[in-house]
Amino acid sequence: MYGHLRNKAPKYLFLLPALVFVLTFMIYPIIYNIFVSFQNLTLMNLQTGAEFVGLDNYVNILQTDKFGIALKNTLIYTFTCIVFQVVIGYLLAVFLNQDFPFRNFFRSIMLLAWMTPLVITGSLFTWLFDVDYGVFNYILTSLNIVDNPINWLGQKNTALVAVIITNIWIGIPFNMILILAAMQSLPKDVYESAKVDGAKRIQTFWHITLPLLRPQLLVILVLGIIYTFKVFDLILIMTGGGPVNATTVLPFYGYELAFVNFSFGESGVIATVILIILLLIASIYLYLIKKEEAQ
Secondary structure, eight states, X not given: OHHHHHHHHHHHHHHHHHHHHHIXXXXXXXHHHXXXXXXXXXSTTTTTOOEEOTTHHHHHHHTSHHHHHHHHHHHHHHHHHHHHHHHHHHHHHHHHTSOOTTHHHHHHHHTHHHHSOHHHHHHXXXXXXXXXXXXXXXXXXXXXXXXXXOOTTTSHHHHHHHHHHHHHHHHHHHHHHHHHHHHHTSOHHHHHHHHHTTOOHHHHIIIIIHHHHXXXXXXXXXXHHHHHHTOOHHHHHHTTTOSTTXXXXXXXXXXXXXXXXOBHHXXXXXXXXXXXXXXXXXXXXXXXXXXXXXX
């Protein structure tokens, strides 16, 4: 017994640093955040101790109009970005999967949008959408598509659209490279057989490519949803949640509660709600994967 444990001890010692890291920087913050969400923790009682208020923070936050607006904006933002990122990423993956000169060069260039820091990208698109000297307004007015420049980031009906366009541009390369890698692993003999049988491109895509790519697409969708759902950088840089909460999403709302209103307990509610939603998405993903493996 002692010898068996002594032989396995080095293995556990190698795992110890990773375990300490996960417990310190992932598990503990999650547990502490949930604990804080049940307290009336503010800047005034941060050192003296907060009062336990039970579900009061949840009731107060979930009943506010701003929470409903933030949740709606988050869902619209996430759904729209994921659809366009996956569709455009797939089309680019199909194009870059062909054999043509400088193919590897174009693949590398496409990754620049994803590798560029979000602060730079957000600042760049803020300039592109500027009402006075923005490139987008210049193109639209030059082509007579609009009569007057659009205040993209300054009006309610276009601010969220502008941020969505920015994030779509950022996320396309990530989806493209993952789909491209998955496409290159597909068996070529299946496509050759389909071509001999006279299958059209839409039939090949629907009956061969899509079923074979389904596991990889599930992973891409889950990663994309998690990454997009927690958006904060672009909102802070481009709009600051405005105008009139038109671009306020759940992560930014939690930031405002914590670092503007200094209501850490209510901010913990937002973080817990985001955690629950993402856990539900992850659970659906695991269910679909198990269902896929059972077939």
